[in-house]
Protein backbone atom coordinates (compact mmCIF):
# COMPACT_ATOMS: atom_id res chain seq x y z
CA UNK A 1 0.00 0.00 0.00
CA UNK A 2 1.34 3.43 -0.93
CA UNK A 3 2.46 5.56 2.02
CA UNK A 4 0.28 8.64 2.58
CA UNK A 5 2.23 11.90 2.59
CA UNK A 6 0.14 14.71 4.10
CA UNK A 7 0.71 18.35 3.29
CA UNK A 8 1.04 19.08 7.01
CA UNK A 9 1.19 17.11 10.25
CA UNK A 10 0.33 19.07 13.43
CA UNK A 11 1.30 17.81 16.89
CA UNK A 12 -1.11 18.77 19.69
CA UNK A 13 -4.78 19.81 19.82
CA UNK A 14 -4.66 22.51 22.52
CA UNK A 15 -5.24 26.20 21.88
CA UNK A 16 -2.51 26.56 19.26
CA UNK A 17 -2.76 23.16 17.53
CA UNK A 18 -6.53 23.59 17.20
CA UNK A 19 -6.07 27.04 15.65
CA UNK A 20 -3.39 25.79 13.23
CA UNK A 21 -5.67 22.91 12.19
CA UNK A 22 -8.59 25.24 11.47
CA UNK A 23 -6.54 27.73 9.45
CA UNK A 24 -4.51 25.20 7.46
CA UNK A 25 -7.51 22.97 6.67
CA UNK A 26 -9.51 26.02 5.59
CA UNK A 27 -6.61 26.95 3.28
CA UNK A 28 -7.12 23.54 1.64
CA UNK A 29 -4.02 21.78 2.95
CA UNK A 30 -4.41 18.05 3.60
CA UNK A 31 -3.73 18.05 7.33
CA UNK A 32 -3.11 15.32 9.90
CA UNK A 33 -3.68 16.38 13.53
CA UNK A 34 -2.05 14.16 16.15
CA UNK A 35 -3.06 14.15 19.82
CA UNK A 36 -1.35 12.14 22.54
CA UNK A 37 -4.46 11.77 24.68
CA UNK A 38 -7.86 10.19 24.16
CA UNK A 39 -10.83 11.73 22.41
CA UNK A 40 -13.58 13.46 24.36
CA UNK A 41 -16.88 15.11 23.52
CA UNK A 42 -19.09 17.49 25.47
CA UNK A 43 -21.42 14.55 26.19
CA UNK A 44 -18.71 13.25 28.57
CA UNK A 45 -18.67 16.49 30.59
CA UNK A 46 -19.90 16.63 34.19
CA UNK A 47 -20.56 20.37 34.13
CA UNK A 48 -23.74 20.23 36.16
CA UNK A 49 -22.79 17.62 38.73
CA UNK A 50 -22.44 18.55 42.39
CA UNK A 51 -19.52 17.63 44.70
CA UNK A 52 -21.77 15.51 46.94
CA UNK A 53 -22.48 13.16 44.01
CA UNK A 54 -18.91 11.81 44.24
CA UNK A 55 -16.80 9.98 46.78
CA UNK A 56 -14.34 12.37 48.42
CA UNK A 57 -16.54 15.19 47.05
CA UNK A 58 -14.98 14.58 43.65
CA UNK A 59 -11.43 15.41 44.63
CA UNK A 60 -10.20 11.80 44.44
CA UNK A 61 -8.90 9.68 47.26
CA UNK A 62 -5.92 11.21 49.09
CA UNK A 63 -3.67 8.28 48.11
CA UNK A 64 -4.58 8.65 44.42
CA UNK A 65 -4.10 12.42 44.60
CA UNK A 66 -0.64 11.89 46.11
CA UNK A 67 0.33 9.37 43.42
CA UNK A 68 -0.96 10.99 40.24
CA UNK A 69 -1.49 14.63 41.30
CA UNK A 70 -4.57 16.42 42.61
CA UNK A 71 -5.99 17.44 39.23
CA UNK A 72 -5.54 14.00 37.72
CA UNK A 73 -7.23 12.35 40.70
CA UNK A 74 -10.33 14.57 40.51
CA UNK A 75 -13.55 12.81 39.55
CA UNK A 76 -15.50 16.00 38.90
CA UNK A 77 -13.89 16.64 35.54
CA UNK A 78 -14.31 14.52 32.45
CA UNK A 79 -10.54 14.54 32.19
CA UNK A 80 -10.05 11.95 34.92
CA UNK A 81 -6.67 10.39 34.57
CA UNK A 82 -5.68 12.58 31.62
CA UNK A 83 -4.93 15.72 33.56
CA UNK A 84 -1.42 14.34 33.06
CA UNK A 85 -0.80 11.81 35.79
CA UNK A 86 2.56 12.33 37.46
CA UNK A 87 3.47 8.66 37.22
CA UNK A 88 3.11 8.60 33.40
CA UNK A 89 4.79 11.98 32.84
CA UNK A 90 7.81 12.20 35.14
CA UNK A 91 10.24 15.13 34.93
CA UNK A 92 13.02 16.38 37.16
CA UNK A 93 14.52 19.61 38.53
CA UNK A 94 17.51 20.49 40.70
CA UNK A 95 16.92 19.77 44.39
CA UNK A 96 15.31 22.71 46.17
CA UNK A 97 14.47 24.47 42.89
CA UNK A 98 11.10 23.05 41.82
CA UNK A 99 9.08 23.59 38.67
CA UNK A 100 5.38 22.67 38.86
CA UNK A 101 4.32 21.14 35.53
CA UNK A 102 0.70 20.25 34.93
CA UNK A 103 -0.52 19.58 31.43
CA UNK A 104 -3.66 18.01 30.04
CA UNK A 105 -3.03 15.09 27.74
CA UNK A 106 -6.43 14.90 26.09
CA UNK A 107 -8.17 16.14 22.93
CA UNK A 108 -8.36 19.92 23.38
CA UNK A 109 -5.51 20.09 25.92
CA UNK A 110 -5.86 22.77 28.55
CA UNK A 111 -8.57 24.63 26.61
CA UNK A 112 -11.06 22.21 28.19
CA UNK A 113 -10.64 23.81 31.60
CA UNK A 114 -8.64 27.03 31.23
CA UNK A 115 -9.51 30.30 33.01
CA UNK A 116 -10.49 32.08 29.74
CA UNK A 117 -8.93 35.42 30.72
CA UNK A 118 -8.04 37.04 27.42
CA UNK A 119 -5.97 40.24 27.30
CA UNK A 120 -3.93 41.64 24.45
CA UNK A 121 -0.24 42.41 24.87
CA UNK A 122 0.57 46.11 24.42
CA UNK A 123 2.89 47.81 21.95
CA UNK A 124 5.56 48.21 24.62
CA UNK A 125 5.37 44.52 25.56
CA UNK A 126 6.77 43.72 22.11
CA UNK A 127 9.50 46.35 22.55
CA UNK A 128 10.59 45.79 26.15
CA UNK A 129 14.32 45.68 25.39
CA UNK A 130 14.24 48.97 23.46
CA UNK A 131 12.55 50.61 26.45
CA UNK A 132 14.48 49.25 29.43
CA UNK A 133 17.43 47.36 27.93
CA UNK A 134 16.43 43.97 29.36
CA UNK A 135 16.22 40.90 27.09
CA UNK A 136 15.28 41.23 23.42
CA UNK A 137 12.47 42.82 21.42
CA UNK A 138 10.01 40.69 19.51
CA UNK A 139 10.68 40.41 15.76
CA UNK A 140 7.29 42.01 15.04
CA UNK A 141 5.23 44.82 16.53
CA UNK A 142 1.74 45.21 17.94
CA UNK A 143 0.46 46.53 14.63
CA UNK A 144 1.62 43.33 12.86
CA UNK A 145 -0.44 41.21 15.24
CA UNK A 146 -3.41 43.57 15.64
CA UNK A 147 -5.43 42.20 12.65
CA UNK A 148 -5.05 38.71 14.09
CA UNK A 149 -6.12 39.80 17.58
CA UNK A 150 -9.23 41.27 15.90
CA UNK A 151 -9.92 38.05 14.00
CA UNK A 152 -9.41 35.81 17.05
CA UNK A 153 -11.64 37.89 19.34
CA UNK A 154 -14.43 38.03 16.77
CA UNK A 155 -14.14 34.32 16.07
CA UNK A 156 -13.93 32.90 19.60
CA UNK A 157 -16.05 35.60 21.33
CA UNK A 158 -14.34 37.68 24.02
CA UNK A 159 -16.49 39.79 26.36
CA UNK A 160 -15.01 42.96 27.78
CA UNK A 161 -15.27 46.67 28.48
CA UNK A 162 -13.72 49.34 26.25
CA UNK A 163 -11.23 51.31 28.37
CA UNK A 164 -8.86 53.08 25.97
CA UNK A 165 -5.82 51.99 27.98
CA UNK A 166 -2.53 51.45 26.13
CA UNK A 167 -1.43 48.67 28.52
CA UNK A 168 -4.39 46.43 27.56
CA UNK A 169 -5.42 47.57 24.06
CA UNK A 170 -9.16 47.38 23.36
CA UNK A 171 -10.38 44.83 20.86
CA UNK A 172 -13.51 43.51 19.19
CA UNK A 173 -15.52 42.80 22.29
CA UNK A 174 -18.84 41.17 22.98
CA UNK A 175 -20.99 43.00 25.58
CA UNK A 176 -19.34 42.79 29.01
CA UNK A 177 -20.69 40.82 31.94
CA UNK A 178 -22.20 43.20 34.51
CA UNK A 179 -20.29 44.07 37.70
CA UNK A 180 -21.26 42.46 40.99
CA UNK A 181 -21.66 44.67 44.12
CA UNK A 182 -18.11 44.05 45.33
CA UNK A 183 -16.73 45.12 41.94
CA UNK A 184 -18.49 48.50 42.10
CA UNK A 185 -16.96 49.07 45.54
CA UNK A 186 -13.49 47.87 44.54
CA UNK A 187 -13.62 50.05 41.41
CA UNK A 188 -14.22 53.09 43.63
CA UNK A 189 -11.24 52.15 45.79
CA UNK A 190 -9.03 51.59 42.74
CA UNK A 191 -10.03 54.99 41.34
CA UNK A 192 -9.14 56.67 44.64
CA UNK A 193 -5.64 55.28 44.14
CA UNK A 194 -5.48 56.51 40.55
CA UNK A 195 -5.82 53.03 39.02
CA UNK A 196 -8.36 51.55 36.57
CA UNK A 197 -10.50 48.53 37.32
CA UNK A 198 -12.21 46.72 34.46
CA UNK A 199 -14.12 43.46 34.01
CA UNK A 200 -11.69 40.66 33.27
CA UNK A 201 -11.92 40.09 29.53
CA UNK A 202 -12.84 36.47 28.97
CA UNK A 203 -13.38 34.11 26.04
CA UNK A 204 -16.84 33.30 27.35
CA UNK A 205 -19.94 34.17 25.32
CA UNK A 206 -22.16 36.97 26.62
CA UNK A 207 -24.46 36.32 23.65
CA UNK A 208 -25.00 33.43 21.24
CA UNK A 209 -22.39 33.24 18.49
CA UNK A 210 -21.80 31.00 15.45
CA UNK A 211 -24.10 28.25 16.67
CA UNK A 212 -22.79 28.37 20.24
CA UNK A 213 -25.17 29.42 23.02
CA UNK A 214 -24.48 32.23 25.46
CA UNK A 215 -23.10 31.40 28.92
CA UNK A 216 -25.89 30.57 31.38
CA UNK A 217 -23.79 31.45 34.46
CA UNK A 218 -23.74 27.98 36.02
CA UNK A 219 -20.23 28.66 37.34
CA UNK A 220 -18.84 25.22 36.51
CA UNK A 221 -16.19 26.24 33.99
CA UNK A 222 -13.44 24.35 35.82
CA UNK A 223 -15.23 21.11 34.93
CA UNK A 224 -15.47 22.03 31.24
CA UNK A 225 -18.43 23.66 29.50
CA UNK A 226 -20.87 21.12 28.11
CA UNK A 227 -22.64 23.74 25.94
CA UNK A 228 -19.46 25.22 24.46
CA UNK A 229 -20.08 28.74 25.79
CA UNK A 230 -16.40 29.25 26.50
CA UNK A 231 -13.67 28.85 23.91
CA UNK A 232 -12.13 25.41 23.63
CA UNK A 233 -10.67 23.46 20.74
CA UNK A 234 -13.48 20.92 20.80
CA UNK A 235 -16.23 23.58 20.82
CA UNK A 236 -14.75 25.99 18.29
CA UNK A 237 -11.70 25.32 16.13
CA UNK A 238 -11.88 21.54 15.70
CA UNK A 239 -15.48 21.40 14.37
CA UNK A 240 -14.58 24.08 11.80
CA UNK A 241 -11.39 22.27 10.81
CA UNK A 242 -13.23 18.93 10.40
CA UNK A 243 -16.03 20.58 8.40
CA UNK A 244 -13.55 21.39 5.60
CA UNK A 245 -13.05 17.69 4.84
CA UNK A 246 -9.29 18.40 4.74
CA UNK A 247 -8.45 17.31 8.29
CA UNK A 248 -7.74 13.87 9.68
CA UNK A 249 -7.74 13.75 13.49
CA UNK A 250 -5.81 10.94 15.19
CA UNK A 251 -5.90 10.71 18.98
CA UNK A 252 -3.90 8.34 21.27
CA UNK A 253 -0.70 9.15 19.36
CA UNK A 254 2.20 10.17 21.60
CA UNK A 255 4.79 11.87 19.41
CA UNK A 256 8.37 10.93 20.21
CA UNK A 257 10.39 12.89 17.66
CA UNK A 258 10.45 14.56 14.27
CA UNK A 259 11.75 12.38 11.40
CA UNK A 260 14.55 13.89 9.31
CA UNK A 261 15.49 12.99 5.73
CA UNK A 262 19.03 12.69 4.32
CA UNK A 263 19.13 16.41 3.48
CA UNK A 264 18.22 17.31 7.06
CA UNK A 265 14.61 18.22 6.24
CA UNK A 266 11.80 17.19 8.60
CA UNK A 267 9.66 14.59 6.81
CA UNK A 268 7.12 13.49 9.43
CA UNK A 269 6.98 12.30 13.02
CA UNK A 270 7.47 9.07 14.95
CA UNK A 271 4.91 8.30 17.66
CA UNK A 272 3.75 5.62 20.11
CA UNK A 273 0.22 4.30 20.36
CA UNK A 274 -0.92 5.56 23.78
CA UNK A 275 -2.47 2.22 24.77
CA UNK A 276 -0.19 -0.42 23.18
CA UNK A 277 3.02 1.69 23.19
CA UNK A 278 3.71 0.40 19.62
CA UNK A 279 5.94 2.75 17.59
CA UNK A 280 4.73 4.09 14.21
CA UNK A 281 5.64 6.83 11.72
CA UNK A 282 3.61 9.29 9.61
CA UNK A 283 4.87 11.52 6.83
CA UNK A 284 4.16 15.09 5.75
CA UNK A 285 5.78 17.85 3.73
CA UNK A 286 5.56 20.28 6.64
CA UNK A 287 5.71 19.58 10.40
CA UNK A 288 3.92 21.93 12.84
CA UNK A 289 4.66 21.54 16.56
CA UNK A 290 1.93 22.76 18.96
CA UNK A 291 2.28 20.38 21.87
CA UNK A 292 2.63 23.29 24.36
CA UNK A 293 5.85 25.10 25.22
CA UNK A 294 7.72 22.41 27.11
CA UNK A 295 6.47 19.47 25.03
CA UNK A 296 7.30 21.00 21.64
CA UNK A 297 10.82 21.82 22.73
CA UNK A 298 11.17 18.39 24.30
CA UNK A 299 10.24 16.84 20.93
CA UNK A 300 12.89 18.99 19.20
CA UNK A 301 15.54 18.14 21.81
CA UNK A 302 14.70 14.44 21.32
CA UNK A 303 14.97 14.78 17.50
CA UNK A 304 18.71 14.34 17.14
CA UNK A 305 20.46 13.28 13.92
CA UNK A 306 23.92 13.73 12.34
CA UNK A 307 22.66 17.08 10.96
CA UNK A 308 21.17 18.12 14.34
CA UNK A 309 23.32 16.49 17.08
CA UNK A 310 22.03 18.87 19.79
CA UNK A 311 18.39 18.76 18.84
CA UNK A 312 16.40 19.81 15.81
CA UNK A 313 16.78 23.44 14.69
CA UNK A 314 19.31 24.13 17.43
CA UNK A 315 22.31 25.49 15.52
CA UNK A 316 22.03 28.64 17.69
CA UNK A 317 22.37 26.60 20.90
CA UNK A 318 19.47 28.53 22.48
CA UNK A 319 16.84 25.77 22.09
CA UNK A 320 15.51 25.08 25.59
CA UNK A 321 16.68 28.44 26.99
CA UNK A 322 14.83 31.57 28.18
CA UNK A 323 11.99 29.67 29.83
CA UNK A 324 9.46 31.75 31.81
CA UNK A 325 6.13 31.42 33.59
CA UNK A 326 4.20 34.40 34.92
CA UNK A 327 4.81 35.40 38.52
CA UNK A 328 1.81 35.19 40.82
CA UNK A 329 2.21 37.33 43.91
CA UNK A 330 0.45 36.76 47.16
CA UNK A 331 -3.13 36.32 48.02
CA UNK A 332 -5.01 38.74 50.25
CA UNK A 333 -8.60 38.16 51.19
CA UNK A 334 -10.98 40.16 53.31
CA UNK A 335 -14.55 41.33 53.77
CA UNK A 336 -16.08 44.57 52.49
CA UNK A 337 -17.82 46.15 55.51
CA UNK A 338 -20.74 47.51 53.43
CA UNK A 339 -21.66 44.00 52.33
CA UNK A 340 -21.20 42.09 55.61
CA UNK A 341 -24.50 40.56 56.74
CA UNK A 342 -26.19 41.24 53.37
CA UNK A 343 -28.31 38.84 51.35
CA UNK A 344 -26.40 35.81 50.08
CA UNK A 345 -26.92 35.59 46.32
CA UNK A 346 -25.63 32.88 44.04
CA UNK A 347 -22.69 34.75 42.56
CA UNK A 348 -20.66 31.79 41.36
CA UNK A 349 -21.98 32.20 37.87
CA UNK A 350 -19.73 34.88 36.46
CA UNK A 351 -16.78 32.66 37.31
CA UNK A 352 -14.28 35.44 36.74
CA UNK A 353 -13.78 38.82 38.34
CA UNK A 354 -12.12 42.13 37.59
CA UNK A 355 -8.69 43.36 36.69
CA UNK A 356 -6.51 46.32 37.57
CA UNK A 357 -4.16 46.61 34.59
CA UNK A 358 -0.47 47.32 35.03
CA UNK A 359 0.17 50.86 36.28
CA UNK A 360 3.94 50.70 36.72
CA UNK A 361 6.56 51.64 34.08
CA UNK A 362 3.93 53.10 31.78
CA UNK A 363 4.61 56.84 31.61
CA UNK A 364 7.88 56.94 33.52
CA UNK A 365 10.39 54.30 34.61
CA UNK A 366 10.03 52.90 38.11
CA UNK A 367 13.24 53.39 40.14
CA UNK A 368 13.33 49.82 41.51
CA UNK A 369 12.20 47.44 38.76
CA UNK A 370 11.42 47.05 35.06
CA UNK A 371 8.16 45.73 33.49
CA UNK A 372 5.27 45.23 35.93
CA UNK A 373 2.12 43.46 37.07
CA UNK A 374 -1.66 43.59 36.98
CA UNK A 375 -3.98 42.79 39.90
CA UNK A 376 -6.79 40.23 39.77
CA UNK A 377 -9.82 41.08 41.91
CA UNK A 378 -12.28 38.30 42.65
CA UNK A 379 -15.16 38.01 45.10
CA UNK A 380 -18.82 37.47 45.79
CA UNK A 381 -20.57 34.53 47.38
CA UNK A 382 -19.42 31.22 45.94
CA UNK A 383 -20.98 27.81 46.53
CA UNK A 384 -18.24 26.93 49.01
CA UNK A 385 -17.58 29.54 51.73
CA UNK A 386 -13.78 29.50 51.50
CA UNK A 387 -13.53 32.22 54.15
CA UNK A 388 -14.47 29.61 56.78
CA UNK A 389 -10.87 28.40 56.69
CA UNK A 390 -9.45 31.86 57.51
CA UNK A 391 -10.60 32.10 61.11
CA UNK A 392 -11.11 29.88 64.14
CA UNK A 393 -14.48 29.17 65.67
CA UNK A 394 -17.02 26.60 66.70
CA UNK A 395 -20.79 26.05 66.77
CA UNK A 396 -23.60 28.53 66.04
CA UNK A 397 -21.54 31.70 66.47
CA UNK A 398 -18.94 30.38 64.04
CA UNK A 399 -21.66 29.55 61.46
CA UNK A 400 -23.22 33.01 61.87
CA UNK A 401 -19.87 34.62 61.19
CA UNK A 402 -19.32 32.52 58.05
CA UNK A 403 -22.77 33.51 56.74
CA UNK A 404 -22.33 37.18 57.57
CA UNK A 405 -19.01 37.35 55.69
CA UNK A 406 -20.15 35.22 52.75
CA UNK A 407 -21.55 38.02 50.50
CA UNK A 408 -18.72 40.40 51.40
CA UNK A 409 -15.60 38.43 50.44
CA UNK A 410 -12.92 39.85 48.14
CA UNK A 411 -9.69 38.18 47.11
CA UNK A 412 -6.77 39.81 45.28
CA UNK A 413 -3.50 38.57 43.80
CA UNK A 414 -1.07 39.95 41.24
CA UNK A 415 0.28 38.54 37.99
CA UNK A 416 3.69 39.86 37.00
CA UNK A 417 6.17 39.69 34.17
CA UNK A 418 9.28 37.55 34.77
CA UNK A 419 12.47 38.34 32.87
CA UNK A 420 13.65 35.54 30.59
CA UNK A 421 17.26 34.57 31.29
CA UNK A 422 19.59 32.14 29.53
CA UNK A 423 20.03 30.25 32.82
CA UNK A 424 16.36 29.25 32.91
CA UNK A 425 16.32 26.25 30.59
CA UNK A 426 15.20 22.72 29.90
CA UNK A 427 17.33 19.78 28.82
CA UNK A 428 16.82 16.07 28.31
CA UNK A 429 17.23 14.02 31.48
CA UNK A 430 19.16 10.99 30.23
CA UNK A 431 18.13 8.93 33.28
CA UNK A 432 14.39 9.46 33.07
CA UNK A 433 11.83 8.26 30.54
CA UNK A 434 8.05 8.55 30.46
CA UNK A 435 5.45 5.77 30.25
CA UNK A 436 6.29 5.29 26.55
CA UNK A 437 10.06 5.26 27.01
CA UNK A 438 10.49 8.81 25.67
CA UNK A 439 13.32 10.74 27.40
CA UNK A 440 11.90 13.29 29.86
CA UNK A 441 12.91 16.82 30.83
CA UNK A 442 15.16 18.27 33.51
CA UNK A 443 13.92 21.81 34.22
CA UNK A 444 16.20 24.55 35.58
CA UNK A 445 14.46 27.77 36.57
CA UNK A 446 15.95 30.94 38.01
CA UNK A 447 14.01 33.74 39.66
CA UNK A 448 15.60 37.17 39.11
CA UNK A 449 16.05 40.12 41.50
CA UNK A 450 13.52 41.96 39.36
CA UNK A 451 10.91 39.26 40.17
CA UNK A 452 11.58 39.80 43.86
CA UNK A 453 11.19 43.58 43.54
CA UNK A 454 7.91 43.12 41.68
CA UNK A 455 6.74 40.81 44.48
CA UNK A 456 7.43 43.42 47.15
CA UNK A 457 5.81 46.27 45.24
CA UNK A 458 2.76 44.24 44.22
CA UNK A 459 2.10 43.04 47.76
CA UNK A 460 2.35 46.55 49.19
CA UNK A 461 0.04 47.91 46.46
CA UNK A 462 -2.56 45.21 47.13
CA UNK A 463 -2.50 45.91 50.87
CA UNK A 464 -2.99 49.62 50.16
CA UNK A 465 -5.94 48.80 47.88
CA UNK A 466 -7.56 46.66 50.56
CA UNK A 467 -7.07 49.42 53.17
CA UNK A 468 -8.51 52.04 50.80
CA UNK A 469 -11.56 49.82 50.30
CA UNK A 470 -11.72 49.56 54.12
CA UNK A 471 -11.70 45.78 53.99
CA UNK A 472 -11.31 43.68 57.10
CA UNK A 473 -8.33 41.54 56.07
CA UNK A 474 -8.80 37.88 56.96
CA UNK A 475 -5.68 36.40 55.41
CA UNK A 476 -2.62 37.77 53.64
CA UNK A 477 0.31 36.03 51.98
CA UNK A 478 3.11 37.80 50.14
CA UNK A 479 4.68 34.73 48.52
CA UNK A 480 5.77 34.21 44.90
CA UNK A 481 4.27 31.24 43.06
CA UNK A 482 6.38 28.16 42.44
CA UNK A 483 7.54 28.50 38.82
CA UNK A 484 5.25 26.61 36.44
CA UNK A 485 2.21 26.82 38.72
CA UNK A 486 0.50 29.51 36.68
CA UNK A 487 0.45 27.29 33.58
CA UNK A 488 1.73 30.12 31.37
CA UNK A 489 5.02 28.56 30.23
CA UNK A 490 6.72 30.63 27.52
CA UNK A 491 10.05 30.66 25.71
CA UNK A 492 12.55 27.80 25.00
CA UNK A 493 12.37 28.14 21.16
CA UNK A 494 12.68 31.87 20.91
CA UNK A 495 11.74 33.81 17.77
CA UNK A 496 13.93 36.58 16.36
CA UNK A 497 15.53 37.74 13.15
CA UNK A 498 19.07 36.48 13.83
CA UNK A 499 19.53 32.69 13.31
CA UNK A 500 22.63 32.82 15.53
CA UNK A 501 20.61 33.74 18.62
CA UNK A 502 17.09 32.49 17.85
CA UNK A 503 15.42 29.21 16.93
CA UNK A 504 12.46 30.58 14.94
CA UNK A 505 11.91 33.52 12.62
CA UNK A 506 9.14 36.10 12.89
CA UNK A 507 6.61 33.68 11.33
CA UNK A 508 7.40 30.74 13.65
CA UNK A 509 9.42 29.00 10.94
CA UNK A 510 12.62 27.30 12.12
CA UNK A 511 15.72 29.15 10.91
CA UNK A 512 17.45 25.78 10.35
CA UNK A 513 14.59 23.89 8.65
CA UNK A 514 12.11 25.76 6.47
CA UNK A 515 9.42 23.09 6.67
CA UNK A 516 9.30 23.08 10.49
CA UNK A 517 6.97 25.52 12.31
CA UNK A 518 6.53 25.80 16.08
CA UNK A 519 3.34 27.74 16.83
CA UNK A 520 2.87 27.55 20.61
CA UNK A 521 4.30 29.88 23.27
CA UNK A 522 7.77 28.35 23.06
CA UNK A 523 8.41 31.11 20.48
CA UNK A 524 7.88 33.97 22.98
CA UNK A 525 10.94 36.22 23.49
CA UNK A 526 9.34 37.90 26.54
CA UNK A 527 6.08 37.46 28.34
CA UNK A 528 4.25 40.66 29.30
CA UNK A 529 2.13 40.23 32.41
CA UNK A 530 -1.15 39.53 30.60
CA UNK A 531 -2.57 36.02 30.28
CA UNK A 532 -1.00 34.57 27.16
CA UNK A 533 -3.50 32.39 25.31
CA UNK A 534 -5.23 35.12 23.25
CA UNK A 535 -1.81 36.17 21.93
CA UNK A 536 -0.87 32.52 21.33
CA UNK A 537 -4.01 32.06 19.23
CA UNK A 538 -3.27 35.21 17.21
CA UNK A 539 0.32 34.11 16.59
CA UNK A 540 -0.75 30.57 15.60
CA UNK A 541 -3.28 32.02 13.11
CA UNK A 542 -0.70 34.40 11.64
CA UNK A 543 1.96 31.66 11.34
CA UNK A 544 -0.54 29.28 9.70
CA UNK A 545 -1.61 31.89 7.12
CA UNK A 546 2.07 32.42 6.30
CA UNK A 547 2.73 28.66 6.08
CA UNK A 548 -0.20 28.18 3.68
CA UNK A 549 1.03 31.04 1.49
CA UNK A 550 4.58 29.65 1.37
CA UNK A 551 3.19 26.21 0.60
CA UNK A 552 1.11 27.58 -2.27
CA UNK A 553 4.20 29.31 -3.69
CA UNK A 554 6.12 26.01 -3.56
CA UNK A 555 8.59 27.36 -0.99
CA UNK A 556 8.20 24.51 1.51
Ligand SMILES: Cc1cc2nc3c(=O)[nH]c(=O)nc-3n(C[C@H](O)[C@H](O)[C@H](O)COP(=O)(O)OP(=O)(O)OC[C@H]3O[C@@H](n4cnc5c(N)ncnc54)[C@H](O)[C@@H]3O)c2cc1C
Nearest residue numbers: 012014015016036105109110115116117255292531532533
Ligand atom coordinates in the same frame (compact mmCIF):
# COMPACT_ATOMS: atom_id res chain seq x y z
C1 LIG B 1 -6.39 25.85 35.21
C2 LIG B 1 -5.81 26.67 34.08
C3 LIG B 1 -6.25 27.98 33.91
C4 LIG B 1 -5.75 28.74 32.86
N1 LIG B 1 -6.24 30.00 32.68
C5 LIG B 1 -5.81 30.75 31.66
C6 LIG B 1 -6.39 32.04 31.42
O1 LIG B 1 -7.29 32.49 32.12
N2 LIG B 1 -5.92 32.76 30.39
C7 LIG B 1 -4.90 32.31 29.59
O2 LIG B 1 -4.49 33.05 28.70
N3 LIG B 1 -4.36 31.09 29.78
C8 LIG B 1 -4.79 30.30 30.79
N4 LIG B 1 -4.26 29.05 30.98
C9 LIG B 1 -3.19 28.60 30.09
C10 LIG B 1 -3.75 28.02 28.78
O3 LIG B 1 -4.53 26.89 29.05
C11 LIG B 1 -2.59 27.66 27.89
O4 LIG B 1 -1.84 28.84 27.63
C12 LIG B 1 -2.99 27.10 26.54
O5 LIG B 1 -3.91 26.04 26.65
C13 LIG B 1 -1.74 26.59 25.85
O6 LIG B 1 -2.07 26.12 24.58
P1 LIG B 1 -1.11 25.10 23.84
O7 LIG B 1 -1.70 24.82 22.50
O8 LIG B 1 0.28 25.57 23.88
O9 LIG B 1 -1.08 23.81 24.76
P2 LIG B 1 -2.20 22.93 25.50
O10 LIG B 1 -3.50 23.60 25.53
O11 LIG B 1 -1.58 22.48 26.74
O12 LIG B 1 -2.33 21.68 24.52
C14 LIG B 1 -1.24 20.87 24.17
C15 LIG B 1 -1.79 19.63 23.49
O13 LIG B 1 -0.71 18.92 22.90
C16 LIG B 1 -0.82 17.56 23.24
N5 LIG B 1 0.53 16.99 23.27
C17 LIG B 1 1.53 17.32 24.12
N6 LIG B 1 2.61 16.56 23.87
C18 LIG B 1 2.28 15.76 22.83
C19 LIG B 1 2.99 14.75 22.12
N7 LIG B 1 4.25 14.41 22.42
N8 LIG B 1 2.34 14.09 21.11
C20 LIG B 1 1.06 14.43 20.77
N9 LIG B 1 0.36 15.38 21.43
C21 LIG B 1 0.97 16.04 22.43
C22 LIG B 1 -1.48 17.55 24.61
O14 LIG B 1 -2.07 16.31 24.89
C23 LIG B 1 -2.48 18.69 24.47
O15 LIG B 1 -3.70 18.26 23.91
C24 LIG B 1 -4.75 28.23 32.00
C25 LIG B 1 -4.30 26.91 32.18
C26 LIG B 1 -4.83 26.14 33.21
C27 LIG B 1 -4.35 24.73 33.38
Ligand code: SF4
Nearest residue numbers: 215216218219221225
Ligand atom coordinates in the same frame (compact mmCIF):
# COMPACT_ATOMS: atom_id res chain seq x y z
S1 SF4 C 1 -20.51 29.45 33.58
FE1 SF4 C 1 -20.94 29.68 31.39
S2 SF4 C 1 -18.99 29.19 30.36
FE2 SF4 C 1 -18.85 28.40 32.47
S3 SF4 C 1 -19.52 26.23 32.32
FE3 SF4 C 1 -21.36 27.48 32.85
S4 SF4 C 1 -22.29 27.97 30.85
FE4 SF4 C 1 -20.20 27.29 30.44
